[in-house]
Amino acid sequence: MLFNSIEFAIFLPIVFAIYWSIGSRHVRRQNLALLIASYFFYGWWDWRFLGLIAFSTIVDFLVGKKLEQTTGQKKRKTLLYISLASNLGLLLFFKYYNFFIDSFVDAFTFFGINFSPSHLHIVLPVGISFYTFQTLSYTIDVYQKKIKPTTDWIAFSAFVSFFPQLVAGPIERAANLLPQFQKNRKFDTEKAKDGLRQILWGLFKKIVIADTCAIYANDIFSNPDSYSTPALWLGAIYFAFQIYGDFSGYSDIALGLARLFGFELMKNFNLPYFSRDIAEFWRRWHISLSSWFKDYLYIPLGGSRGGLKKTLRNVLIIFLISGLWHGANWTFVAWGGVHALFFIPLLVLKRNRKHLGKIAEDSLLPSLSEAYQISLTFLQVLIAWVFFRAANIKEAIHYISGMFDMANMGTIESYKAKYLILILFLLAWEWNFRDKEHGLHIPKWPTHWRWLTYSFFIWLILYFVGEEQEFIYFQF
Amino acid sequence: MKLFIFRLLAFSCCWAVFLAGNYLYNLSNIKSEEIFENPQPSLIFMGDSHIMTGINPNLFEHATNMGYHGEPLYITQLKAQKVQEKSIGENRRFVIGIGPQNLSDFNEEKLLKDKYAKKIWDTYYPLLLPPAxxxxxxxxxxxxxxxxxxxVRNMCLYPRNKHDRWKGHFEARAYALETANLQKTIQRHFYNSRGELRDVSQAAIRALDTLCYARKANNIIFVILPVHPAYKEQIPQPFIDSFQKITQKHKKQGIPILDYLEYPLPDSAFYDYDHLNQEGARIFARVLNADLKQLFQQ
Structure with missing residues (x-):
């Protein structure tokens, strides 16, 4: 079920009504209602894969409980490995099996050994990368004794399958979300209102920005040879905003939905295209994933302790694996690699934590140097996005070389460039709301202005609504 | 909670009133809108982009071109019906452009794929109002x-005084044969995405039957516009056969059919392999004018 579908527009009020009619004193019943709703939500897409979520839930719930009872380090490690093997095993099989087979074949062919192993026709379960990482974080935290395991299987199952963030994050930590399933949740009007505003903002980013940019991004990326250099830049810009609108829009909807049910999820995007360098970009883009990798991979690998060489190695590993996490294709690995190339100089020069403060604090516009830094960072991100979008690395390099082909300075058809105005509108609006929780965080505006603003965005959504397009990150 | 629900319902009601108000306003405009401005045309050309680019109405007497990009025959029939309903007492002749590509079930698929369907709704919504x-x-x-x-997009979002995109128009095009992709056009018209030959559209056949049935009240003429010989050669034989069968059937029923499919025209007369350009429309107007005059004298 897609958030931008008619089915969901029916599903949500029903679940909302049932959930709050149960009453905040009956937490277990509320959790059960959420659990059933979440399984229904996921099963609407393909009920066969409900078994995978259930399996992941049972394994981590039991491992968590067993870890509490076990004191021996060896046994505890074995339990952790059981969880890692189960979750990562599922992920590797469903997402990467054919990719690894192909890569092995390519590698062997390179050395002159030809063989043709059989491929499996595997359907990738939606959101598998998200919920496996979420359950893994629980087990690892319990193993590291950062949190106590839960004994409430309904709360734990609801935590794993919580429908607002089940299929595309944010990847929540048990320490943040699980306690929220265990305490009373009272209906908070202000919270619910702001949740609805954030849902509206997310729908605007998805339907008006992402789906509109997708039309021309797809058009240009599918046939780059027939476009001029400026048009190729335009295609890359459209894709940059397609993926931003798509994913951050989804995250906004997820956060807003969670608030409707009395939950607070972590912020997943914080205006990444206003970053002043790549390091800051990664503190603002898909925050839940980058912090996951930092906590559960980078730090266990040694982090920045152990000299520059080891730090560089760890950074490179993180970027490449986070690229691979996105999909079973070398283009994603290359995307991670390109980001690492942009990031490593900052690390070497110890400038990776230079921009921790707010952008243009206390001023209306960015300073000249900030504007330059933001533009340069966006340029780097744009080039990396080409690898992310292209079907293979050869195509990506071909596209990028086209972007710098000065002999092909033709024009852009005006109808293709007209949606740049939407992008400029988004940027201007986000800039204006850069200190707020989200783009429609306007609780203090007078009612008539608020209603007019909501109406303006609803109008835009209805005007631009087209085919219900899946969220790009569902495939990851 | 009650206040939250109340405010949500109040806001939704405002929106419902806004949408319904726009719908009613637009509906009344559509119903009262005149199709043609004076002077009223007596010769109306209808069809898809072949008519739209191939017939310059200024080169005909009291004529108008209602052709439009990718217009399926079932829409053309609906258009003719609407014009006919508004033309009581008027002496109008309908010249409907047909060709083998109109028989492809690609025209039925247009209502299912959002990419094409969106264009159909945005153009023809005044003809397709619920319950359609x-x-x-x-x-x-x-x-x-x-x-x-x-x-919702076309009827409910804002009040519009004009709802005339469905009426179509003549579009003068320049020569672009050199950059045209013949294979792509043939693929789109006659083959599906798997490369299989498409079926003949039953809706198109029924639309032609309905148009012919309406001849009792109007003069209907079918015209088959010229295409480039390279395009003609690549039309799959089953479509040629079906097209011939259908045109023969209507000919027997007394519908005049003017067939220029293989009419010799220089390359310079084409926009691409299946559309005439401005120059082609000029040359073709002379031929068609003469034949129509002869037909009307009969």
Missing amino acids: PLFKKYDLKYDKRSYLKGM
Whole structure:
């Protein structure tokens, strides 16, 4: 079920009504209602894969409980490995099996050994990368004794399958979300209102920005040879905003939905295209994933302790694996690699934590140097996005070389460039709301202005609504 | 909670009133809108982009061109019906452009794929207002969500005084044969995405039958516009056969059919392999004018 579908527009009020009619004193019943709703939500897409979520839930719930009872380090490690093997095993099989087979074949062919192993026709379960990482974080935290395991299987199952963030994050930590399933949740009007505003903002980013940019991004990326250099830049810009609108829009909807049910999820995007360098970009883009990798991979690998060489190695590993996490294709690995190339100089020069403060604090516009830094960072991100979008690395390099082909300075058809105005509108609006929780965080505006603003965005959504397009990150 | 629900309902009601108000305003405009400005045309050309680019109405006496990009025959029939309903007492002749590509079931698929369906709803919504009788009449499957969104977008979002895109127009095109992709056009017209030959559209056949049935009240003439010989050669034989069979059937029923499919024209007369350009429309107007005059004298 897609958030931008008619089915969901029916599903949500029903679940909302049932959930709050149960009453905040009956937490277990509320959790059960959420659990059933979440399984229904996921099963609407393909009920066969409900078994995978259930399996992941049972394994981590039991491992968590067993870890509490076990004191021996060896046994505890074995339990952790059981969880890692189960979750990562599922992920590797469903997402990467054919990719690894192909890569092995390519590698062997390179050395002159030809063989043709059989491929499996595997359907990738939606959101598998998200919920496996979420359950893994629980087990690892319990193993590291950062949190106590839960004994409430309904709360734990609801935590794993919580429908607002089940299929595309944010990847929540048990320490943040699980306690929220265990305490009373009272209906908070202000919270619910702001949740609805954030849902509206997310729908605007998805339907008006992402789906509109997708039309021309797809058009240009599918046939780059027939476009001029400026048009190729335009295609890359459209894709940059397609993926931003798509994913951050989804995250906004997820956060807003969670608030409707009395939950607070972590912020997943914080205006990444206003970053002043790549390091800051990664503190603002898909925050839940980058912090996951930092906590559960980078730090266990040694982090920045152990000299520059080891730090560089760890950074490179993180970027490449986070690229691979996105999909079973070398283009994603290359995307991670390109980001690492942009990031490593900052690390070497110890400038990776230079921009921790707010952008243009206390001023209306960015300073000249900030504007330059933001533009340069966006340029780097744009080039990396080409690898992310292209079907293979050869195509990506071909596209990028086209972007710098000065002999092909033709024009852009005006109808293709007209949606740049939407992008400029988004940027201007986000800039204006850069200190707020989200783009429609306007609780203090007078009612008539608020209603007019909501109406303006609803109008835009209805005007631009087209085919219900899946969220790009569902495939990851 | 009660206040939250109350405010949400109040806001939704305001929106419902806004949408309904726009719908009613637009509906009344559509119903009262005149199709033609004076002087009223007596010769009306209808069809898809072949008519739209190939017939310059200024080169005919009291004529108008209502052709439009990718217009399926079932829409053309609906258009003719609407004009006819508004033309009581007027002496009008309808010249309908047909060709083998109109028989492809690609035209039925247009209602199912949002990419094409969106264009259909945005152009022809005044002809397809709910409950959309067209679809039942021709047993057409359509994307209901896309249809609903199209109706909301065009009828409910703002008051419009003009709803005339469906009327079509003449579009003068320049020579672009050199950059045209013949294979792509043939693929799109006659083959599906898997490369298989498409079926003949039953809706198109029924639309032609309905148009001919309406001849009792109007003069209907079918015209088959010239295409480039390279395009003609690549039309799959089953479509040529079906097209001939259908045109023969209507000829027997007394419908005049002017066939210029293989009419010799220089390359410079074409926009691409299946559309005439401005120059082609000029040359072709002379030929068609003469033949129409002869036909009307009979």
